[in-house]
Amino acid sequence: MISFGPTEEQEVARDAMREFAASAIRPIARRCDEDSQTPDAFLEQAWQLGLVATQIPEAYGGAGEARSPITNVLVLEELAHGDAGLALAAVSPALFAMPVVEFGTEAQKRELLPLFCGERFHAASLALVEPGPCFDPTALRTRAERKGDGFVLSGVKCCVPLADRASHFLVLARENGGDAVQAYVVPRDAAGLALAAPEKNLGLRALTTGTLTLERVEVPASARLGGDAGCDARRIVNLARTAQAAVLVGVSRAVMEYAIPYAKDREAFDEAIAKKQAIAFTLADMCIEVDAMRWLVWQAASRLENGIDATREAQLARSYCAKQAMKIADDGVQVLGGHGFIREHPVELWYRNARTLGVLDGAGLV
Amino acid sequence: MIDFTLTDNDKKVLDSIRAEALVCRNYARHYDENEHEFPPDELPEAKDFPPMMSLFGGRTKDDTGLGVISMMVAGAQSWGDYSVRMRRGRGGLGNAALRAAGTPEQQQKWGGLTLAMAITEPGCGSDPSRVQMTAVLDPTTDEWVLNGEKIFVTTGCRAEGVIVWATLDRSAGRAGIKSFLVEKGAPGFIVAHKEKKLGIRADDTAAYVFKDCRIPRGNLLGGKEEIPKESSGGFAGVMKTFNMTRPAVAAIGLGISQAALDFTREQLQAAGVVFDYAPGAASQSALAQRFFELEALQEAAMLTVMRAAWLSDTAKPNNLESSICKAKGGAAVREITQGCIELLGPMGASREHLLEKWFRDVRITDIYEGTGQIQRLIIARQILDYGRTELK
Ligand SMILES: Cc1cc2nc3c(=O)[nH]c(=O)nc-3n(C[C@H](O)[C@H](O)[C@H](O)COP(=O)(O)OP(=O)(O)OC[C@H]3O[C@@H](n4cnc5c(N)ncnc54)[C@H](O)[C@@H]3O)c2cc1C
Numbered sequence: 001m002i003s004f005g006p007t008e009e010q011e012v013a014r015d016a017m018r019e020f021a022a023s024a025i026r027p028i029a030r031r032c033d034e035d036s037q038t039p040d041a042f043l044e045q046a047w048q049l050g051l052v053a054t055q056i057p058e059a060y061g062g063a064g065e066a067r068s069p070i071t072n073v074l075v076l077e078e079l080a081h082g083d084a085g086l087a088l089a090a091v092s093p094a095l096f097a098m099p100v101v102e103f104g105t106e107a108q109k110r111e112l113l114p115l116f117c118g119e120r121f122h123a124a125s126l127a128l129v130e131p132g133p134c135f136d137p138t139a140l141r142t143r144a145e146r147k148g149d150g151f152v153l154s155g156v157k158c159c160v161p162l163a164d165r166a167s168h169f170l171v172l173a174r175e176n177g178g179d180a181v182q183a184y185v186v187p188r189d190a191a192g193l194a195l196a197a198p199e200k201n202l203g204l205r206a207l208t209t210g211t212l213t214l215e216r217v218e219v220p221a222s223a224r225l226g227g228d229a230g231c232d233a234r235r236i237v238n239l240a241r242t243a244q245a246a247v248l249v250g251v252s253r254a255v256m257e258y259a260i261p262y263a264k265d266r267e268a269f270d271e272a273i274a275k276k277q278a279i280a281f282t283l284a285d286m287c288i289e290v291d292a293m294r295w296l297v298w299q300a301a302s303r304l305e306n307g308i309d310a311t312r313e314a315q316l317a318r319s320y321c322a323k324q325a326m327k328i329a330d331d332g333v334q335v336l337g338g339h340g341f342i343r344e345h346p347v348e349l350w351y352r353n354a355r356t357l358g359v360l361d362g363a364g365l366v
Numbered sequence: 367m368i369d370f371t372l373t374d375n376d377k378k379v380l381d382s383i384r385a386e387a388l389v390c391r392n393y394a395r396h397y398d399e400n401e402h403e404f405p406p407d408e409l410p411e412a413k414d415f416p417p418m419m420s421l422f423g424g425r426t427k428d429d430t431g432l433g434v435i436s437m438m439v440a441g442a443q444s445w446g447d448y449s450v451r452m453r454r455g456r457g458g459l460g461n462a463a464l465r466a467a468g469t470p471e472q473q474q475k476w477g478g479l480t481l482a483m484a485i486t487e488p489g490c491g492s493d494p495s496r497v498q499m500t501a502v503l504d505p506t507t508d509e510w511v512l513n514g515e516k517i518f519v520t521t522g523c524r525a526e527g528v529i530v531w532a533t534l535d536r537s538a539g540r541a542g543i544k545s546f547l548v549e550k551g552a553p554g555f556i557v558a559h560k561e562k563k564l565g566i567r568a569d570d571t572a573a574y575v576f577k578d579c580r581i582p583r584g585n586l587l588g589g590k591e592e593i594p595k596e597s598s599g600g601f602a603g604v605m606k607t608f609n610m611t612r613p614a615v616a617a618i619g620l621g622i623s624q625a626a627l628d629f630t631r632e633q634l635q636a637a638g639v640v641f642d643y644a645p646g647a648a649s650q651s652a653l654a655q656r657f658f659e660l661e662a663l664q665e666a667a668m669l670t671v672m673r674a675a676w677l678s679d680t681a682k683p684n685n686l687e688s689s690i691c692k693a694k695g696g697a698a699v700r701e702i703t704q705g706c707i708e709l710l711g712p713m714g715a716s717r718e719h720l721l722e723k724w725f726r727d728v729r730i731t732d733i734y735e736g737t738g739q740i741q742r743l744i745i746a747r748q749i750l751d752y753g754r755t756e757l758k
Contacts (some may be wrong), residue, residue: 001371001373001429001430002435003430003431003676004370004672004673005367010368030609039638047537066660101695137646138645139645141526206449260749274746275752275757277757279758280746281739283749284693284741284743284745285742286752287745288670288693288694291670291673291694292666292669292694295666298368298370299370299665302369302370302371306371310646315644316643317662319647319662320659320663323659336693
């Protein structure tokens, strides 16, 4: 039955996130961007929201709430409305933990999930993106070769969220030279794993990211997510694309909600610039697109929630949102004119974030 | 709960409509090439399809809401053919206006007629407050005397009556404008000509002349003869008619662009283009990538339509959202059909296929029921909290 109505619990969660984004994220977003740092204090504060632990089954120490891709996109839009980098930092442990919840063997769940059920923030991350042109999450260059009972991993991964603090990485790689992608749990201190200095990126600077080099890193058979059954890497990518699209909705809404009061206040040629159609229609287009983007995201999330293949919907949502968010952020800068170019306003930050997010295909998994 | 799956009942309705739509499609080219030869009320092959109302029997509260499913039905019909579809069932735009603004007695009296709606004049379209047609009361006979011209009247020839907008006092602006019901055959009411069009040619579009046309005093819709001091709530009331017709217009356009996409996909696949949604942008062919872009646009636009209708189904205001979906739908269908022809090349422009016709038919979507610009004006006023004098 087609319905656009969130449940009451989802509305409560969404409102709580909106409030958190306004009070705890937006006020520090600029400083974190300038420092290119995710502050530990923020991560601890966000941890109290229980974004990760609530979705871990009780048997492993979590709150055992049903994992809902729909709730996740509602939450992500709100957090990203505060700041996309900080939103991704806050949920980054889920990049690691949720695939373990969905696909992990009993032993993997028992070993790894309790890490995310404590009082303190625990960092672990997903290593998916690879450097160089033509990155495609379904055609990875990183390889896992069978050796004896275990695997040998070789390759380079970049844009790994909070890599500087992560205890474990979930490394996606092509297995045995074939096309099939599988995931491997690699502890930070594994021999052959090297972590470069934090990356310097155009946007999402409030999210510290790192580059990992895996030089013949040997892991036991038990490191393969899901054991012999493996994992559904396509579903991981679909979840990632949908989540990333939700973040782009949040960024776009932030631009729109900033540009509207600005345009009403700013005057030129004896009246508010918002009274000029060229500006007013630009704002109307932002309003139209934020809606259109959101429903595409919801549609993909609803399929994921129902366990239906969402490859098509997730791809359409991600690519559409990437394109429209870029346009909205671009127009946002233009509505502010020269002021849009100055770092006193957040619009240039959103412009950089929209560009960066839009090319991180599959890197926004929750 | 947020959900986008169709129930069995939903599918049953849509499957039946689509099957019938394909019958209509067989006639599409004929009525396009023979512009003023309008299709019959019922096509011979369509006789055995169940009447629309019967399809909606047995629906429960677990099925998709009536507003949303109606939008999908409208899209499924025009996916077959825009104009041949329009022939089925009675009722025109004017019927919606009668329901919105007529008194219960008026609705009772004229509800069974097919009614056109005539606002547009040679000198005014987007700004209906500039209506020049006049209505003057003749107290000696208790009749209204109408004078003026109306153009672009949809179902203008076939309709049994029309709702026209006319002014009681030009100097009173929008407050002076009232709607009147004129039945065909009223003295001085002339159907002047049929318009020749870019597309939707099987659609009946007429021009009217009213020359001292006399109608009974009771034909003023709503019955309120006085001119309110402040700009009237009555005008706003009539404008509310558009809250469901705008999503419907967008849905109809999107049915056509869906047909264009389906055809384009089929042809490209037959030519060996691979459509695989899993790989990232870097691994897609330019043709597939562009096709996905158009497809995303289609779905995004259709979702805004369903959203506007869902709000109406759940008794929530949808004024903003109905303009959003009309603006989005109107722009989307243009880009999609233009893009599909581009993807197929010369074949797409050939009259051997319907794609070129869909490209022409769909262009009206962004024009009538308020152009894309007018929708943006409405949206901008709402989000900026401006009145119509602050943003024109
Ligand atoms: C096939 C067809 C069927 C129709 N059916 C009906 C019908 O049944 N009943 C009926 O009453 N009418 C009908 N119409 C008329 C239709 O609603 C009008 O054509 C439409 O509203 C636009 O008006 P216009 O043609 O006078 O254009 P104009 O108002 O002259 O507009 C020309 C251009 O100026 C733009 N513009 C106008 N005002 C503004 C503004 N304030 N800001 C920015 N841009 C602006 C418009 O968007 C447009 O791009 C039909 C038209 C067609 C073609």
